[in-house]
Amino acid sequence: MKRKDALRAALGARSPGREPAPELPAGNPGEAADTPPEPQRPLVRSGAVGAMGRSLGRIASAAAEARAMVASGDRVVELDPALIDGSFVKDRLSGDPEEHAAFVDLIRERGQQVPILVRPHPSEAGRYQVAYGHRRLRAAAELGRPVRAVVKALSDQDLVVAQGQENSARADLSYIERALFAIALEDRGFDRATIMAALAVEKTQLSRLIGIGRAVPAEVVAAIGPAPKAGRPRWTALVEALARDGAGEVVTRILAAPDFPGLSSDDRFARLLSSLTAPPPRPAPAPAVWTNLGGRPVVRIERDPQRTQLTIDDRLEPDFAAYLIQSLPQLYAAFTESKARDETD
Structure with a gap:
C-alpha cells in the first residue's frame, strides 16, 4: 500500500x-x-x-x-x-x-x-x-x-x-x-x-x-x-532519520519491543528518534591470543573500553590458571610499585 x-x-x-x-x-x-x-x-x-x-x-x-x-x-x-x-x-x-x-x-x-x-x-x-x-x-x-x-x-x-x-x-x-x-x-x-x-x-x-x-x-x-511535545523540528529530524539506510530495520525492532506500547506518546517518539539517530556501535576488536614457549595458544585476551577478559585453556596448561590466581597479590603489588615509580620519574 x-x-x-x-x-x-x-x-x-x-x-x-x-x-x-x-x-x-x-x-x-x-x-x-x-x-x-x-x-x-x-x-x-x-x-x-x-x-x-x-x-x-x-x-x-x-x-x-x-x-x-x-x-x-x-x-x-x-x-x-x-x-x-x-x-x-x-x-x-x-x-x-x-x-x-x-x-x-x-x-x-x-x-x-x-x-x-x-x-x-x-x-x-x-x-x-x-x-x-x-x-x-x-x-x-x-x-x-x-x-x-x-x-x-x-x-x-x-x-x-x-x-x-x-x-x-x-x-x-x-x-x-x-x-x-x-x-x-x-x-x-x-x-x-x-x-x-x-x-x-x-x-x-x-x-x-x-x-x-x-x-x-x-x-x-x-x-x-500524537506526541504533543514534538514540534516541527523534531518531526523533521524523524523524517530525515527515516530516509537513512537501515532505518526500516530499526523501526521494526523498536515498534516490536514489548514495552513500547506502554510508554507515553512523547516517550515513544523519543525512543524511536534516538534509536534512528544513534551512532552505530563500533565493532569489538578481534581477540588476542597469548602463546606459551611451545607455541600453544594458552590464553585468549578480549578487551573493550570497559573490561579485559582472559580465558585460559586448561587442557593446554592445566595448572597455569590456578598459579595465576595465586600470584595475583604479588602481581598487583608489583604493578602498584611500578606505577608509583612512573609517577615520580
Missing part, C-alpha cells in the same frame, strides 16, 4: 464532494440555560492531577467562545448524543485514557460549560454532525446526559474551517495531528486556501505540514500517537 493510501485509510477519507447544507429543522429541542462564567485556569501538574488541570484549562480557554455565541444570538440547545455523528474529517489520533477520564469527571462534577457546534446532518433527516466538541459529545454520551450545542447550517467548507480554527485557537492539536488533518482535507479535495483558513497557517507552513505528514509512514504515526 502506498504511503498516501495508507494515510487516507487511517483517516477514513472518502471521495471529495460537497453537498448544500439543508435548512435548520423546525422546533426547539430543549433550549438550555445561559453559559456559566469562565472558571479560573488551574496549574497543570503531572499524572491524574495534570490531566484534570489540562481539562480545566481547555474549558477555560473556550468559555469566551461560548459567551460570544450567546452574544451573537446563537441559541444553546440540548440534544441527545445518540443523534449526533462525528465530523467527516478526523482531526485527532487516539487520546490519553487518563486525560479523558479526568475530562469526564470534570463534566460530571461541573456540567458542560462550553457548548459544541453542530450542523443538521447533510444526508440524514433528524440527525446532526459535529463541527467541533467531539470530546464533550463523547463525555455526555458516557454520562448519559444530553449535550449542549449550537446548531448552525454549515457547508462542508464552513465545517472544516470551524473545526480546524477551534482546535488551532486553543493549541489543542499536536503538530502531527495538524499535519494529518491538513492531509485529510487535501485528499478530500479542499483547496489550499480553505486548509490554510482551517489551520490558521500561511502557505509555507502548510506546505511543511503536509510534506512532513506524508513523509512519515502511517504505521509509524499510529504507533507513536
Whole structure:
C-alpha cells in the first residue's frame, strides 16, 4: 500500500464532494440555560492531577467562545448524543485514557460549560454532525446526559474551517495531528486556501505540514500517537532519520519491543528518534591470543573500553590458571610499585 493510501485509510477519507447544507429543522429541542462564567485556569501538574488541570484549562480557554455565541444570538440547545455523528474529517489520533477520564469527571462534577457546534446532518433527516466538541459529545454520551450545542447550517467548507480554527485557537492539536488533518482535507479535495483558513497557517507552513505528514509512514504515526511535545523540528529530524539506510530495520525492532506500547506518546517518539539517530556501535576488536614457549595458544585476551577478559585453556596448561590466581597479590603489588615509580620519574 502506498504511503498516501495508507494515510487516507487511517483517516477514513472518502471521495471529495460537497453537498448544500439543508435548512435548520423546525422546533426547539430543549433550549438550555445561559453559559456559566469562565472558571479560573488551574496549574497543570503531572499524572491524574495534570490531566484534570489540562481539562480545566481547555474549558477555560473556550468559555469566551461560548459567551460570544450567546452574544451573537446563537441559541444553546440540548440534544441527545445518540443523534449526533462525528465530523467527516478526523482531526485527532487516539487520546490519553487518563486525560479523558479526568475530562469526564470534570463534566460530571461541573456540567458542560462550553457548548459544541453542530450542523443538521447533510444526508440524514433528524440527525446532526459535529463541527467541533467531539470530546464533550463523547463525555455526555458516557454520562448519559444530553449535550449542549449550537446548531448552525454549515457547508462542508464552513465545517472544516470551524473545526480546524477551534482546535488551532486553543493549541489543542499536536503538530502531527495538524499535519494529518491538513492531509485529510487535501485528499478530500479542499483547496489550499480553505486548509490554510482551517489551520490558521500561511502557505509555507502548510506546505511543511503536509510534506512532513506524508513523509512519515502511517504505521509509524499510529504507533507513536500524537506526541504533543514534538514540534516541527523534531518531526523533521524523524523524517530525515527515516530516509537513512537501515532505518526500516530499526523501526521494526523498536515498534516490536514489548514495552513500547506502554510508554507515553512523547516517550515513544523519543525512543524511536534516538534509536534512528544513534551512532552505530563500533565493532569489538578481534581477540588476542597469548602463546606459551611451545607455541600453544594458552590464553585468549578480549578487551573493550570497559573490561579485559582472559580465558585460559586448561587442557593446554592445566595448572597455569590456578598459579595465576595465586600470584595475583604479588602481581598487583608489583604493578602498584611500578606505577608509583612512573609517577615520580
